[in-house]
Amino acid sequence: MTQKITINLNGADVTAEVEPRLLLVHFIREVANLTGTHIGCDTTSCGACSVVLDGKAVKSCTLFAVQADGRRIMTVEGLVTGGQLHPIQEGFHEKHGLQCGFCTPGMMMTSYAFLQNHAHASEEEIRWAISGNLCRCTGYVNIVEAIKYADAKLHAPAAGGA
Amino acid sequence: MGVAHGMGHSVKRKEDARFLRGRGNYIDDIKLPGMLWLDIVRSPLAHAKIVNINKEKALATPGVAAVITGADLVPYKLEWMPTLMSDRQMVLPVDTVMYYAQEVAAVIATSRYAAADGVAAVEVDYEPLEPVLDPKKALLPDSPVIRFDREEKSNRIWHWEAGDRQGTDAAFKGSDVVVAEDIYIPRIHVASIETCGCVASWDPMEGHLTLYMTTQAPHAIRTVVALVTGHLGLHEHKIRVVSPDIGGGFGGKVPVYPGYVLAVAASVLTGKPVKWIEDRSENLQADSFARDYHIHAELAAQKDGKLNALRMGVVADHGAFDSAANPSKFPAGLFSICTGSYDIKTAFTEVDGVYTNKPPGGIAYRCSFRVTEAVHAVERMMDVLAQKLKMDPADLRALNFIRPEQFPYKSAFGWEYDSGNYQGALDKAKQIIGYDDLRKEQAEKRARGELMGIGLSTFTEIVGAGPSHTFDILGIKMFDSAEIRVHPTGRVIARFGTKSQGQGHETTYAQIIAQELGIPEEHIAVEEGDTDTAPYGLGTYASRSTPTAGAAGAMAARKIREKARKIAAHLLEANEADLEWETGKFFVKGVPSRSKTIQEIAFAAYTNHPQGMEAGLEAVDYYDPPNLTFPFGAYICVVDIDRGTGEVKIHRFVAVDDCGNIINPMIVDGQIHGGLTMGMAPALLEEIVYDENGVNLTGTFMDYLLPTAMETPKWELDKTTTPSPHHPFGAKGVGESATVGAPPAIANAVVDALSHLGVTNMDIPLTPQKVWAVLKEKGAAL
Amino acid sequence: MIPAEFQYATPPTIPEAIALLQAHQDAKILSGGQSLIPALKLRLATPPLLVDISRIAGLTTLSEAGGWLHIGALVREADLEESPLVRSRYPLLHDTSHVVADPLVRNLATIAGNLAHADPANDHPATMLAYRAEVVATGPSGARVIAVDSFFTGLFATALAHDEILTEVRVPAPMAGSGGAYLKLERKVGDFATAGVAAQLNLDAAGRVQQIGIGLTNVGPMAIRARRSEDVLRGQSPSDALIAQAAALAQEDCDPTADLRGSADYKRNMVRILTMRALHKALERARA
Known part of the structure; x- marks a missing residue:
């Protein structure tokens, strides 16, 4: 038995008939063909599938697509605007915050959501914020640096300000 | 016109562009028209007879196209496959399962979901057999022999030894001091965040197979597939292996797993592309493990601390099949690097490989063939000896280091170390961390009843296999290759026989060519x-x-530069001998204005080359290194131990690495950060655990504990530079140094914190419960 | 890992949700889903119907009224963690929500679900025991209030009937001189507790312990209230010796089993250590 759902993915509505058991991550990857969101575990442990749901970072492997019906999802493919990398993407590049690239989209989406409501975060706060996302390559050092870079760029004092 | 950034530049990575945009192309991103899905039925028992497999319900499940069992593979002689270590491994069992989570049947269906439903519907009846789980007991005469298919009725796979047994025995007898410990280095798993998988696409019209696959060694895999399928008429010229972007490898994507073979078989059977992607539990429970070495280690020394001899015996648990990924002549890998950074004149080691009812393997975990095991044993034993002699472990090391002037140094096991300056690295690490002050702080804390420990690791690696006279895999010599084509406009395509899994080859290889040819790295595409x-x-x-x-x-x-010189001479109407090379151009000696850039020369190579010369500007090189490279480092770790809970907190960790000349310092630092974290992980967190029935208790990331950013300390890095004398640009491998060097630094720090209680050795992982049990036993728990 | 097939409903009201539960004996309530969905993926649970209550209006209350903090069924862990009200007035609750699973899971996981699932490894049961909280269960005949002390009935078992929905959690508003703390020993971030201890108390003007609650996580088939430990301290000026005595009683009164996190002996001792530390922290906060 399938159900018709519509999810706003990166600003565009995607409508499909889906089984209720279809995981959101499979909807994103296989129905909407956005393969930047990855799968690294089955137990909500690794965060490779992290996306932003109505402004909050969630693990799309632990959510059914039907639960996101009518809601807004942002994936890594939605970070670039007007051909410009988002500061978090810039940060990961400038600070060498990625190696194999597999955890990177999830890591960036978690960081993106975190920086929406945190400014000038401490090292400890950043590490805490990404503690639901596993990286096997970088030892996290440069991921933290990348987030600090984006934090500084996103929350720079306004020109002429204090 | 760009600028060439060769050696020593922290060039930002070229490959980032696609990864940052979610446009990497990993195995699970590959979707072919008409593609089917394969999923695997796995054994719930570690050792059992298969009484019956009932496919009916599975075949009746919507979307299921086929179910393949071991019996179905027999007519094609595909139920077994060869391993890299001249053993063989089941693709699917015909009548006996050998380990928990072993592949028992494959279900092929029209979707991932239908395949999973099919797996749930396959009914298998088992008759349990006694599992053999303890490798030491497996060697006893009364143990059941698990490999029914072998002529030799023993669980011993092989016995391997190196060094001088009699000489070592004699040296031990003549020594003032002997220390001995049993050191177990547990079974662990690389657990790259991307699991393994493939898409097999068989073209029945052409008789051609394309295999997209998560492999670190695509060419070797093509040859292995051809060897397995040759008798069925599928030969190597009809096989294309494509390794797409890989989400971490660390050694886990070297072997051939049954799932790959099953996907190929299923594609041939159905005439359609077939995708197989492991889930995390399959990855942790059935893919190749690392380590699992039971080591008995001994050192003999004079009473002043000067080492006389080293002896190590190992029982190596290989699981049900010897599927280790070692060079052919090295069943125990390079374990005989276990004399480490020390000038030990006499040494002997022996290793017994053993079958047990556990998954097969014996791969590396981000290290070169059993080097981590060797380094852990010798670095741990140096501390044991220092403790026995009441010497500072740094002083004991200093007394025994191979000195710079001894290189090239021939070890007691016959390895020729290329270059090193071990004391230099240790001095730097001690200075950065403030070693002498730390020892004072430790004494003060101890007086207050607090537990602080300082651990050293002054390790040597052995990487870059290898010289072809010694190293081969299935007879294929361990060279590697590059092919460079300079196009008429001076742009370059360069292809290599290796495969990056995050190491940044697209950037660093381009920098190597930029260094050699003066062509900007952004003009060089690497494939x-x-x-x-x-x-x-x-x-x-x-x-x-x-x-x-x-x-x-x-x-x-x-080679390209040499041809370019000839073309430049032709263009400049000068003698080749009168030309000088300066980054990116040839000029006439003494007349710098008379020059031709490499781009001009490239254009001429296709438009105006000398008569009698072949057109084009390209070259291939198959490089057979004259020796391995021996990167090294000095690590110092400081830990605090909570006497209430047994928790170990890494307070500081200084890593001084030396990998010779560096191509891209940013990438090297990234490799070391990651390597340190993968060294810390098995030291404190990770271990594969089986229950008394051989059931894996650590089959998900909820119990196989990868460190998060919270458990990972902020690493402090520095380096020294001792070039490799034989490498063309003086570099050594570095991707794994830190994984090798870090565990003993941490273990030594923990034991050091407890040494005044009489603790001499503790096995990793140093979990809170394990540390607390020692605290309790010694009366030091709160 | 793929769940088995199921049907899915999103009732817009509580009565409709209850009607669905009544009609389907094996139906399961889906809310945050952070415990249920992993179980479905592992096919440890194969319910024919999921009743998703997350679209029901009016279940997101997080406010103080009438001497209680009211937490609606759909309040997420992250809502508690980020709430200035919770941070300032309910430090034990803040501590707890801060260490449930990981930050992303906390964006979906609900407090009500954490209680209704009744996993002894979950963190909120011990905290609610320490708080003497109440839960509101809404069923076919209306709402009833259940004291947390009688809510947990066993391993994964509660006083909820199949056709009842946990619609609200109520935590008593803090009295003067209150302090609380939750300490969780975990192998890594995101892990279930090796052991966890929740302590909530208040001091009278003379510095004596007036009310006290101590709850223990993952050291028995369900969360445990350490009554004897509470009794030792109630009415007393909390000296180090009394705290140690209370901790020793908690060590005796828990009932852990050995697993990968440690032996029973280790866990018992961790209950003692964590009880001491949680009490000290709670007292520190009460005095601040």
Whole structure:
């Protein structure tokens, strides 16, 4: 038995008939063909599938697509605007915050959501914020640096300000 | 016009562009028209007879196209496959399962979901057999023999030894001090965040197979597939292996797993592309493990601390099949590097490989063939000896280091170390961390009842296999390759026999060519992983890419430069001998204005080359290194131990690494950060655990504990530079140094914190419960 | 890992949700889903119907009224963690929500679900025991209030009937001189507790312990209230010796089993250590 759902993915509505058991991550990857969101575990442990749901970072492997019906999802493919990398993407590049690239989209989406409501975060706060996302390559050092870079760029004092 | 950034530049990575946008192309991103899905039924028992497999319900499940069992493979002689270590391994069992989570049947269906439903519907009846789980007991005469298919009725796979047994025995007898410990280095798993998988696409019209696959060694895989399928008429010229972007390898993507073979078989059976992607539990429970070495280690010394001899015996648990990924002549890998950084004149080691009812393997975990085991044992024992002699472990090391002037140094086991300055690295690490002050702080804390420990590791690695006279895999010599083509406009395509899994080859290989030819790295496209286009190579593992393929890149570029010199001479109407090379151009000696850039020369190579010369500007090099490279480092770790809970907190960790000349310092630092974290992980967190029935208790990331950013300390890095004398640009491999060097630094720090209680050794992982049990036993728990 | 097939409903009201539960004996309530969905993926649970209550209006209350903090069924862990009200007035609750699973899971996981699932490894049961909280269960005949002390009935078992929905959690508003703390020993971030201890108390003007609650996580088939430990301290000026005595009683009164996190002996001792530390922290906060 399938159900018709519509999810706003990166600003565009995607409508499909889906089984209720279809995981959101499979909807994103296989129905909407956005393969930047990855799968690294089955137990909500690794965060490779992290996306932003109505402004909050969630693990799309632990959510059914039907639960996101009518809601807004942002994936890594939605970070670039007007051909410009988002500061978090810039940060990961400038600070060498990625190696194999597999955890990177999830890591960036978690960081993106975190920086929406945190400014000038401490090292400890950043590490805490990404503690639901596993990286096997970088030892996290440069991921933290990348987030600090984006934090500084996103929350720079306004020109002429204090 | 860009600028060439060669050696020593922290060039930002070229490959980032696609990864940052979610446009990487990993195995699970590959979707072919008409593709089917394969999922696997796995054994719930560690050792059992298969009484019956009932496919009916599975075949009746919507979307299920076929169910394949071991019996179905017998007519095609595909139920077994060869391993890299001259053993064989079941693709699917015909009548006996050998380990928990072993592949028992494959279900092929029209979707991922239908395949999973099919797996749930396959009914298998088992008759349990007694599992053999303890490798030491497996060697006893009364143990059941698990490999029914072998002529030799024993669980011993092989016995291997190196060094001088009698000489070592004599040296031990003549020594003032002998220390001995049993050291177990537990079974662990690389657990790259991307699991393994493939898409097999059989073209029945052409009789051609394309295999997209998460492999670190695509060319070797093509040959292995051809060897397995040759009798069925599928030969190597009809096989294309493509290794797409890989989400971490660390050694786990070197072997051939049954799932790959099943996907190929299923594609041939159905005539459609078939995708197989492991889930995390399959990955943790059935893919190749690392370590699992039971070591008995002994050191003999004079009373002043000067080492006389080393002896190590190992029982190596290989699981049900010897599927280790070692060079053919090295069943125990390079374990005989276990004399480490020390000048030990006499040594002996022996290793027994043993079958048990556990998954097969014996791969590396981000290290070169059993080097981590060797380094852990010798670095741990140096501390044991220091404790016994009441010496500072730094002083004991200093007394015994191979000195700079002794290089090239021939070890007691016959390895020729290329270069090193161990004391230099240790001095730097001690200075950065403030070693002497730390010892004072430790004494003060101890007086207050607090537990602080300082641990050293002054390790040597052995990477970059290897010289072809010694190293081969299935007879294929362990060279590696590069092919460089300079196009008429001076732009370059370069292809290599290796395969990056995050190491940044697209950037560093381009920098090597930029260094050699003066062409800007952004004008150089680097490709790997497609056997139809890249030159044959052995792949990326054991820190061998820079020592072998990187060297091949430099050598191929130099061949191009030699041809370019001839063309330049023609263009400048000068003698070749009168030309000098300066980055990016040839000029006439003494007349710098008379010059031709490499771009001008490239254009001429296709438009105006000398008569009698072949057109074009390209070269291939298959580089056979004259020796391995021996990167090294000095690590110092400071820990605090909570006497209430047994928790170990890494307070500081200074890592001084030496990998010779560096191509891209940013990437090298990234490799070390990651390596340190993968060294810390098994030291404190990770272990594969089985229950008394052989059931894996750590089959998900809820119990197989990868460190998060919270458990990972902020690493402090520095370096010294001791170039490799034989490598074309003086580099050594570095991707794995930190994984090798870090665990003993941490273990030594923990034991050091407890040494005044009489603790001499503790096995990793140093979990809170394990540390607390020692605290309790010694009366030091709160 | 793929769940088995199921049907899915999103009732817009509580009565409709209850009607669905009544009609389907094996139906399961889906809310945050952070415990249920992993179980479905592992096929440890194969319910024919999921009743998703997350679209029911009016279940997101997080406010103080009438001497209680009211937490609606759909309030997420992250809502508690980020709430200035919770941070300032309910430090034990803040501590707890801060260490449930990981930050992303906390964006979906609900407090009500954490209680209704009744996993002894979950963190909120011990905290609610320490708080003497109440839950509101809404069923076919209306709402009833259940004291947390009688809510947990066993391993994964509660006083909820199949056709009842946990619609609200109520935590008593803090009295003067209150302090609380939750300490969780975990192998890594995101892990279930090796052991966890929740302590909530208040001091009278003379510095004596007036009310006290101590709850223990993952050291028995369900969360445990350490009554004897509470009794030792109630009415007393909390000296180090009394705290140690209370901790020793908690060590005796828990009932852990050995697993990968440690032996029973280790866990018992961790209960003692954590009880001491949680009490000290709670006192520190009460005095601040």
